[in-house]
Amino acid sequence: MNVPLPVFVVLPLIAAFLLPLLGKKYKTAATVLANVVTILLLLLAIGSIGQSRVYEVGKWPIPLGINMVLDGLSALLLLAIGVVSTAAMLFSVRYMEQYTAKAKFLCLFLLMVAGMNGVVLSGDIFNLFVFLEIASIASYALVGFGCEHEELEASFKYMVLGSIASMFVLFAVALVYGNTGTLNMAYISEAIEVSGLNIGLGFALALFIAGFSLKAALVPFHAWLPDAHPSAPAPISAMLSGVLIKALGVYALCRIVFNMFGVSIQLGWLLVTLGILSMIVGAFLAIGQWDFKRLLAYSSISQIGYVVLGIGLGAVILAGDGEVATASLAILGGLFHLLNHAVYKSLLFLTSGSVQMSTGTREMREMGGLADKMPVTRTTCTIASASIAGVPPFSGFWSKLILVIAAVQAGFYWIAAVIVFVSLCTLIMYLKVQRYVFLGELGENLGEVKENKGSMQIAMVSLACLCVLMGLLLFVPGLRENILEPAVKVLTDGLEYSSIVMK
Amino acid sequence: MLYALCFLLFMTGLYCAVVKKNMVKIVIGILVMEYAVNLFLIMLGYRTNGIAPIVGRSDLEAGEISELFISSTVDPLPQALVLTAIVISLGSLALMISICIRTYEKYGTFDITQIRRLKG
Amino acid sequence: MKGMTIIVKTISSWVKVLIFLFGIYIILFGHLTPGGGFAGGVILASSYVLVMLAFGKEFVEENLPSSIASKLDCAGAFLFAMIAILGLVFGGTFFVNFIYQKYLPGEALNLISAGTIPLSNIAIGLKVGASLFLVIFTLSTFRPKEKE
């Protein structure tokens, strides 16, 4: 399918513009429309796998106009966004019945999806900033959707830190423009290759890394995430943890570091440090939590650390003239973990939403014994927990295994040890979830608890199936070559990005 | 030097946003940062004795744009970017103030050290 | 709130028309002179804000209910997106300035020059005006509930 690339952005935008017009009267129509749009986007994302195209918006050749670039990395992220948004949207059909203003919720949801798609496809750095703002502002509003004390507090915190991050990014864009005279990523990377990294550009790079790390909630910058993600409604938590921090944070970071500025050893070690810090701190903080969703949120920090670690390791090896095959393996591990995490973390947040809706609480000490009451939620949650903890047949195991192998091949045994150690911590924290939420004695006041039916079940079950099947991505030959390897190649090619885009 | 003054303004805003404990003050800090970035972008495009990037009838010579206009116009691209950035900042200001007002209604204060329900 | 004194009301009922016309001028001539959809839209919104301050919220709510403002907001945004899509339909690419490139080449410095640019300005002006009016209206009618 060779649809024009702006369809990925304009389709959800138009639906979002139409939704408030439908209003209260045609609530069913609004829900159907929103679901159709997300499913269409998923299909389009599947159709775009393995393609590599450049689209010049408005027929203006770059650098005059803005171009959109679809390559392996973008296609991978588009796929993740498509999968998670479809499931979350389906889940919210029933879940959001407990809130008012559903049409506006759907509208903000679609705007967030449009923003993320725009970020992922953009080939122009200012354009990337604009779409980053769309996705961020929609997410600030969605975090505060409940309008209760905690939601508003979390939303304000998130908004302040997010705005500071955006300002950093904008200032960095201004610095890059001042130094290179262009805004197109391909031209910038060419100009930087010629001029070298002077102090202004170096500062811009530092600002970019700080800004995008804030968006990705890597550890020194993580303060907002454990508040914001649990406070949002469950489908939004799934979107935020599942794809938003990856599309706005990790993806943008990769694009800037690998394709625009080019990797260096120091930069690689910086990423590795950020990744390892996030892994360890996130895991330790998560184990101590008694709030179900807060535990999941801290676990997200830890898991995003794996992704950044893999990518940083790849950068270290690439810049240190190591073997490209090893670097590819490390990056493959990181990106595969990104995809895995998108699926199972969103599934975990959906199950937590299901539990919260039935029991009315997020406190794990008040739960217990829900295994018989909510069999579907329990089964899907177990699958996702096993996957995230790295129990062998599930996909989470394979991505961590790849990371370990890559670290060993490159000679960094201590990194491999850290990966295994954090993996054990993850196992402990999810055993805790299983033990206190689903097993044990039935908590007080939980006699009337019922399983949630309808769209919520469909969403959870389909994500669980996907979770089981994710391992195939690695072993079925056609899939890996078309989904994962082009994405890895975009990063290992590094600065050749500019020649690919400019032809 | 003008650039450095701009940067000082940016850092004043950042200082305000990270240190103050009044919610409206934090918003004001972010606004100051936005002004600073906008000014910086426009300054990047300035030309000494430049003219605004708007073609008038006097700038046309037999249907073509005069050399004088081409060689003395300031950079139009940062202006386009700043126009976008201003509107974005207005939008986020509106949302931030809405959150502030709603929070004030719930907690009865703008003091973020007293708005502390989330822990951990 | 019943609004301000009769002097303020009389003056602002005249001034609001002027401001409104100025906003329309800024929007329509955006491609020739400084200004454009955003500035013009904000001016349109501010004319209504003036009315709101002088005559009170109820008066505005009767004349321009927020539900209609919300619809105008969506309509403006939708129109702008439609211009992009029309570019795809007639010009083969999103956002191609199909009117100028196909039908009006060479026209310059006229009100109807520049193809889709004035149309986009109008759509944006409508959108910005409606949405800013809406946000100020929402902010000023929001009344905190009595403390329990």
Next chain:
Amino acid sequence: MAMFYGLMIFMLIAAIIAVETKNLLSSVICIGAIGFGASLMFLFLRAPDIAITQIVVEVLGLIILIRATIARDLTFISGDREFFNTVVSVVIVLVILITGMHIFEQLPAFGSPVFAETAGAASQTYISQGLKQTGAANIVASVILDYRAYDTLGEATVLFTSIIGATVILRDKSKKLLEVEN
């Protein structure tokens, strides 16, 4: 040049007052002063479009800000957060400030923009060909609505998003009782 420095210092002083004053209302008024200073600055920097937009946006922004500050019992919340956090933040800000002071050395000097020195920069084409290629005499309009119209779509969407967000945050009732099915 002196004019630019004067305005810049005026804005800095206004910013410091806005940050440090105890009264919220005067703080907001100082923000207004920065905004109008910025607007004048844009005018002198030959950016009339931005100057107009800045001044009207400033007016509406002030109305929004004042809405947040008046009719509140302005218990003067002054001072900073906890001592330790404050010290850490101030140190970080100072470090960024000191490192950042040198970043402008590599930039072209003020008054000679980068596009004039870069071969093939987009801005050169905008200026020399903009009228012919788009038909708009206002080159900034031709950039935002034709060359980079996609950005403008994003920008309109940001505004739309935040307005929807604001109405969502300020709606009367947020939760309703879920009617139990089955």
